[in-house]
Amino acid sequence: MTNQITGVNGPITGWLDGHTYLIGLMAYPIRHSMSPTMHNNAFAKLGLNYTYLCFEIGNDKLASAVDAIRTLDMRGSNVSMPNKKEVIKYLDKLSPASEMCDAVNTIVNDQGVLTGYTTDGIGFVQALKAEGIEIKDKIITLTGAGGAATPIAVQSALDGAKEIKMFNIQDDKWAQAEKNVQTIQEKTACKVSLTDLSNQAAFKQAIAESDIYCDATSVGMKPLEDKTLVSDPSWFHKEMVVFDTVYAPRTTKLMEVAQAAGVEHIFNGIGMMIEQGAASFKLWTGQDMPTDYIREIMFTDK
CATH class of the missing domain: 3.40.50.10860 (Leucine Dehydrogenase, chain A, domain 1)
Incomplete structure (x- = not known):
């Protein structure tokens, strides 16, 4: 019964x-x-x-x-x-x-x-893999150093990213960002750097040289839904990936800028959220979460 x-x-x-x-x-x-x-x-x-x-x-x-x-x-x-x-x-x-x-x-x-x-970093990697995009040998520009950015950086390095260019403001997360750099350098073959986000010239150049730009900050989420760290579409190139870990709103300000640039691969954080849950699910049950079903019932706009 x-x-x-x-x-x-x-x-x-x-x-x-x-x-x-x-x-x-x-x-x-x-x-x-x-x-x-x-x-x-x-x-x-x-x-x-x-x-x-x-x-x-x-x-x-x-x-x-x-x-x-x-x-x-x-x-x-x-x-x-x-x-x-x-x-x-x-x-x-x-x-x-x-x-x-x-x-x-x-x-x-x-x-x-x-x-x-x-499993947060696994969520990021698997969300891209589900779209046919591999992390291995990619150059990534990553903003943030908190609870989302740290596992994203670590898992990307473990999964073979070629280089991670980290940017953050010098706030209470800066020490964690420095620790992330040291740990990744010691434990993986990935090249990694940390730059103050106030250095906009370096930030622009990093994005231009990257295959993936990931914003793992809370910028774009309420009450900052009208904000973005990249406001100029010319910073992006069409072949790259733009990934915003925010999933509410569904289309963030960053995503709108990427759309204006004609970027081919633009994602919000829904896939990452589902895939990190799926990784936990597999650890507990030994079975694959029905992720397509979960996406359909939870995130399909009615």
Whole structure:
């Protein structure tokens, strides 16, 4: 017998019984997250006996929350701000990418052994791969040094990017950007540099020399939806990729500038969001998330 579960997109079919595996999302605040809708619909589509729930957990409750993963024999959990770095001290093992990023967004529980992973960078790489674009041997200009930019830089380097030209303002993320450069240089063969974003001449030249430009900042998202770090279409060339990690609004100011330049490959962050979730899904279940189905029910404009 199955139960009917009603989500934001209507009823979905799944199981909730004595054998259901529990997966969580631990962050604060987190009630706005679309992850439960994505994962629970994917579980139901594949007939998997899992359920995914949000838990508003900050650093003050994180130790006991992670202990609960073991105690309750949860299959695992996603982790978001402000816990991505703090959670590391409570885990048993880290993936190579998580070690390099010094951050975790996915925990997998294998019989009480908790391993931390970061799937955000995988999401970026896989979103491009789904469009027939490979990271290997590409030159990338990347803006930002925070929770999205760091795993994007690390995973791109691990997957064979030729060069990453990083740009950021000298804010509280600058030290993290410097650490990213050092880590990538030590652990991979990728050439990497960091330049102050105020150096607009260097920024323009970097984009001109790149195969991919990725904006991994919050510029373009509310309340900055009318802003973009690149406002001149002449900075772009038609054959390149322009990727904005923002997905609300669907078409950002950066994307409009790229469209005006005639850029052939322009993407928002929806694909990255789905693919990072799919990577976590695979770690927990061993199965591929039905990403086309998830995109259709969650992101197709009605």
